Amino acid sequence: xxxxxxxxxxxxxxxxxxxxxxxxxxxxxxxxxxxxxxxxxxxxxxxxxxxxxxxxxxxxxxxxxxxxxxxxxxxxxxxxxxxxxxxxxxxxxxxxxxxxxxxxxxxxxxxxxxxxxxxxxxxxxxxxxxxxxxxxxxxxxxxxxxxxxxxxxxxxxxxxxxxxxxxxxxxxxxxxxxxxxxxxxxxxxxxxxxxxxxxxxxxxxxxxxxxxxxxxxxxxxxxxxxxxxxxxxxxxxxxxxxxxxxxxxxxxxxxxxxxxxxxxxxxxxxxxxxxxxxxxxxxxxxxxxxxxxxxxxxxxxxxxxxxxxxxxxxxxxxxxxxxxxxxxxxxxxxxxxxxxxxxxxxxxxxxxxxxxxxxxxxxxxxxxxxxxxxxxxxxxxxxxxxxxxxxxxxxxxxxxxxxxxxxxxxxxxxxxxxxxxxxxxxxxxxxxxxxxxxxxxxxxxxxxxxxxxxxxx
Amino acid sequence: xxxxxxxxxxxxxxxxxxxxxxxxxxxxxxxxxxxxxxxxxxxxxxxxxxxxxxxxxxxxxxxxxxxxxxxxxxxxxxxxxxxxxxxxxxxxxxxxxxxxxxxxxxxxxxxxxxxxxxxxxxxxxxxxxxxxxxxxxxxxxxxxxxxxxxxxxxxxxxxxxxxxxxxxxxxxxxxxxxxxxxxxxxxxxxxxxxxxxxxxxxxxxxxxxxxxxxxxxxxxxxxxxxxxxxxxxxxxxxxxxxxxxxxxxxxxxxxxxxxxxxxxxxxxxxxxxxxxxxxxxxxxxxxxxxxxxxxxxxxxxxxxxxxxxxxxxxxxxxxxxxxxxxxxxxxxxxxxxxxxxxxxxxxxxxxxxxxxxxxxxxxxxxxxxxxxxxxxxxxxxxxxxxxxxxxxxxxxxxxxxxxxxxxxxxxxxxxxxxxxxxxxxxxxxxxxxxxxxxxxxxxxxxxxxxxxxxxxxxxxxxxxxxxxxxxxxxxxxxxxxxxxxxxxxxxxxxxxxxxxxxxxxxxxxxxxxxxxxx
Numbered sequence: 008x009x010x011x012x013x014x015x016x017x018x019x020x021x022x023x024x025x026x027x028x029x030x031x032x033x034x035x036x037x038x039x040x041x042x043x044x045x046x047x048x049x050x051x052x053x054x055x056x057x058x059x060x061x062x063x064x065x066x067x068x069x070x071x072x073x074x075x076x077x078x079x080x081x082x083x084x085x086x087x088x089x090x091x092x093x094x095x096x097x098x099x100x101x102x103x104x105x106x107x108x109x110x111x112x113x114x115x116x117x118x119x120x121x122x123x124x125x126x127x128x129x130x131x132x133x134x135x136x137x138x139x140x141x142x143x144x145x146x147x148x149x150x151x152x153x154x155x156x157x158x159x160x161x162x163x164x165x166x167x168x169x170x171x172x173x174x175x176x177x178x179x180x181x182x183x184x185x186x187x188x189x190x191x192x193x194x195x196x197x198x199x200x201x202x203x204x205x206x207x208x209x210x211x212x213x214x215x216x217x218x219x220x221x222x223x224x225x226x227x228x229x230x231x232x233x234x235x236x237x238x239x240x241x242x243x244x245x246x247x248x249x250x251x252x253x254x255x256x257x258x259x260x261x262x263x264x265x266x267x268x269x270x271x272x273x274x275x276x277x278x279x280x281x282x283x284x285x286x287x288x289x290x291x292x293x294x295x296x297x298x299x300x301x302x303x304x305x306x307x308x309x310x311x312x313x314x315x316x317x318x319x320x321x322x323x324x325x326x327x328x329x330x331x332x333x334x335x336x337x338x339x340x341x342x343x344x345x346x347x348x349x350x351x352x353x354x355x356x357x358x359x360x361x362x363x364x365x366x367x368x369x370x371x372x373x374x375x376x377x378x379x380x381x382x383x384x385x386x387x388x389x390x391x392x393x394x395x396x397x398x399x400x401x402x403x404x405x406x407x408x409x410x411x412x413x414x415x416x417x418x419x420x421x422x423x424x425x426x427x428x429x430x431x432x433x434x435x436x437x438x439x440x441x442x443x444x445x446x447x448x449x450x451x452x453x454x455x456x457x458x459x460x461x462x463x464x
Numbered sequence: 465x466x467x468x469x470x471x472x473x474x475x476x477x478x479x480x481x482x483x484x485x486x487x488x489x490x491x492x493x494x495x496x497x498x499x500x501x502x503x504x505x506x507x508x509x510x511x512x513x514x515x516x517x518x519x520x521x522x523x524x525x526x527x528x529x530x531x532x533x534x535x536x537x538x539x540x541x542x543x544x545x546x547x548x549x550x551x552x553x554x555x556x557x558x559x560x561x562x563x564x565x566x567x568x569x570x571x572x573x574x575x576x577x578x579x580x581x582x583x584x585x586x587x588x589x590x591x592x593x594x595x596x597x598x599x600x601x602x603x604x605x606x607x608x609x610x611x612x613x614x615x616x617x618x619x620x621x622x623x624x625x626x627x628x629x630x631x632x633x634x635x636x637x638x639x640x641x642x643x644x645x646x647x648x649x650x651x652x653x654x655x656x657x658x659x660x661x662x663x664x665x666x667x668x669x670x671x672x673x674x675x676x677x678x679x680x681x682x683x684x685x686x687x688x689x690x691x692x693x694x695x696x697x698x699x700x701x702x703x704x705x706x707x708x709x710x711x712x713x714x715x716x717x718x719x720x721x722x723x724x725x726x727x728x729x730x731x732x733x734x735x736x737x738x739x740x741x742x743x744x745x746x747x748x749x750x751x752x753x754x755x756x757x758x759x760x761x762x763x764x765x766x767x768x769x770x771x772x773x774x775x776x777x778x779x780x781x782x783x784x785x786x787x788x789x790x791x792x793x794x795x796x797x798x799x800x801x802x803x804x805x806x807x808x809x810x811x812x813x814x815x816x817x818x819x820x821x822x823x824x825x826x827x828x829x830x831x832x833x834x835x836x837x838x839x840x841x842x843x844x845x846x847x848x849x850x851x852x853x854x855x856x857x858x859x860x861x862x863x864x865x866x867x868x869x870x871x872x873x874x875x876x877x878x879x880x881x882x883x884x885x886x887x888x889x890x891x892x893x894x895x896x897x898x899x900x901x902x903x904x905x906x907x908x909x910x911x912x913x914x915x916x917x918x919x920x921x922x923x924x925x926x927x928x929x930x931x932x933x934x935x936x937x938x939x940x941x942x943x944x945x946x947x948x949x950x951x952x953x954x955x956x957x958x959x960x961x962x963x964x965x966x967x968x969x970x971x972x973x974x975x976x977x978x979x980x981x982x
Contacts, residue, residue, distance in 0.1 A: 086593070183818070282822070
């Protein structure tokens with residue numbers, strides 16, 4: 008067995024040192040009834056690299072690979088080109104096979120990366136401080152709500168109807184158990200986000216209002232009025248971003264008055280990976296809120312010789328010190344994904360991120376214009392970044408999506424799948440366009456979409 | 465000071481009076497292969513990029529609703545060669561399993577097979593979207609289904625929730641299922657019992673789910689005090705959370721008896737499966753009366769720790785808790801097609817407590833873990849547990865003559881050996897031993913955990929070390945411990961040879977500097 012270095016001779020010598028006759032003697036505390044007598048039934052026996060590779064490749068071959076077809080899916084997970092050097096960096100064994108940096112003298116690599124990551128995220132979000140990452144955008148969203156309830160000592164959160172429904176579900180799942188009240192809504196299907204209704208739902212008991220930017224329908228709006236309305240009632244504004252590339256083109260949530268900004272960082276460096284692992288981003292605009300933040304934080308300090316170095320800090324917020332009084336139960340973060348994000352962001356820099364954002368937007372505008380010409384298709388959005396909503400005639404969007412997949416086009420995300428039972432959204436299709444989309448892809452989608460809609464008429 | 469001392473520790477470099485390293489000062493601050501590296505923000509520039517993209521056409525029409533980001537973001541870029549060098553140099557200031565022995569107790573730093581990495585990167589797994597039409601991702605759903613099925617087989621449990629993103633998230637999943645099960649029968653319970661030796665995540669998780677946490681004491685032999693636990697059971701106790709094997713490295717031999725008592729009192733048994741690697745293929749937790757247990761794929765099934773995540777924490781569930789499992793989950797229809805049960809499948813979702821993360825879980829970790837399971841097979845996994853336990857007992861018995869091993873007389877340990885600082889010279893501590901081991905070229909063991917042992921040192925060798933590597937570690941560990949016992953003051957300044965000397969954590973917390981300013 009290629010991963011087990013002990014030989015039988017070693018094992019015998021070690022048992023002699025221990026004073027045990029056999030390995031089974033070491034399992035003497037396991038009650039006899041619970042011991043298995045041989046290799047467990049139901050699993051195959053060990054296999055060679057070649058055999059395992061064959062098995063896994065056969066499974067992989069059953070999936071339609073995004074990069075091999077015209078591809079337009081988004082809704083919280085975006086396909087971007089990741090430079091080749093990002094993967095070689097994250098495969099450095101010193102990063103890949105390290106642990107949480109509990110011994111900072113021999114973990115400066117990870118720690119400095121986290122410090123750079125925190126700085127990049129804070130600046131991208133227009134915030135003062137970002138943490139060292141959480142699991143993903145949806146769990147970061149709940150952590151933001153929980154943090155707002157701690158800060159305001161209120162227990163009601165108002166969710167925008169245009170918050171990603173999976174994020175809203177996560178918040179509602181958690182709130183059910185913590186006893187917090189969640190006021191959610193369905194999205195108004197309008198060309199611009201409907202802010203006045205949201206503002207009207209903020210009251211004196213509201214801990215926070217949660218808004219997605221760009222929202223689940225791809226729309227964008229100035230959030231300053233919501234920030235002002237929330238602050239006037241003593242509530243915090245939580246802004247959720249699922250596409251960090253957008254912030255290379257549009258104003259940061261921080262500059263519009265967001266108090267807590269959270270999001271999904273998967274777009275940069277991480278890849279689609281069928282939904283995970285992803286990268287939860289979490290930042291606060293006002294440094295006074297730092298001590299209420301969840302998750303790991305890396306801070307600068309000096310060593311005994313006065314050299315600059317980095318450590319995990321403010322750990323008195325965390326479970327391994329505070330136990331049941333911790334700000335969160337989170338232990339691990341998403342370290343390697345944070346490294347991938349940071350390496351990708353370093354390659355882009357200010358200039359590259361702005362170029363990337365502009366290219367995404369240019370192609371998205373092109374796609375919106377082309378698709379608007381398909382009979383039976385309307386573009387809902389006035390403004391958008393790289394994702395917009397189409398209202399389709401004919402069959403429900405869900406059926407059209409399956410139809411398109413059979414024609415070799417991954418045409419978008421059906422909003423009917425995200426909002427089951429909401430009749431108004433059954434014919435809505437969310438289309439994302441990135442720098443990986445070609446003009447031929449757009450033409451192909453337009454063509455197949457037209458054909459699919461026609462078939463039903 | 466540079467003369468060999470009684471313990472045989474021989475610093476070969478000149479050490480000055482003040483305890484710091486001598487030798488000529490270099491112009492760069494580098495010491496040959498030990499290279500200093502500035503922060504990205506000190507070397508990057510706003511106008512530099514390492515990616516070739518079209519120039520921005522400022523005259524192009526936009527549909528950004530007048531929200532253009534006008535001000536500088538404050539990011540900097542590097543070209544590809546500079547980026548690769550920057551992060552390669554940083555990587556060399558890190559200790560990883562690839563570099564050496566990493567006996568961090570409870571964390572299971574075993575070898576990460578590279579085949580796992582290769583398989584996870586197959587485009588058929590890495591380049592598929594979580595919301596792709598399900599007819600386009602049958603292979604991915606099959607991976608999750610197959611892995612989940614094997615986790616059930618290995619644990620003897622009937623159901624599994626695959627979406628939790630890490631161990632602590634898995635704990636939350638199990639505790640929420642317990643809360644939902646009690647709620648469903650109108651049985652409001654407020655208390656979760658947690659042994660004092662538990663991981664900090666256990667009480668934090670229970671509190672996060674709005675339970676009151678009460679400690680259960682340990683016996684002098686390092687196991688849960690069964691009598692105290694039984695005495696506390698009652699109609700207000702929702703669950704007990706027990707780690708097995710426990711954090712003292714011992715198997716909870718009365719687990720079945722505890723589980724039966726908890727069940728009789730109407731509660732559920734949560735098992736923290738962080739240490740499942742000690743018993744995989746040897747014992748099925750389902751046979752011990754467990755209702756919910758998370759499995760850290762990054763521990764037992766070798767997915768990389770990545771400098772602190774991503775992890776993955778599937779949770780196996782008993783018949784009683786299975787109906788409450790989170791969305792989404794995977795089923796197979798009569799035609800053999802796999803499908804996801806989500807919010808819209810109103811009948812099939814049953815009383816599920818809902819969604820705890822946006823998508824389906826850590827697919828990238830599932831492919832790695834499945835690759836590992838296939839590589840080892842049923843026979844290999846059993847050998848994994850046996851070798852892990854053998855290695856830990858070998859270390860325990862090779863150290864107990866000089867180092868306080870509080871539970872050495874409680875019988876064999878499982879996959880980790882626990883020591884304390886009882887006989888150290890006044891002024892020397894477990895931390896000093898840890899830092900001394902760094903100079904010897906090792907990542908230290910877990911220190912000051914579990915809390916039930918003073919100055920705890922928890923050593924977990926794992927099964928992927930050779931006897932020669934373990935023997936060399938024992939020699940070094942004995943030497944450093946001897947220095948602590950004999951009062952070698954030099955140990956207080958260790959490490960001498962790491963990229964940094966001891967770091968001032970107090971200053972970092974007092975005036976937090978959490979982002980680059982400038």
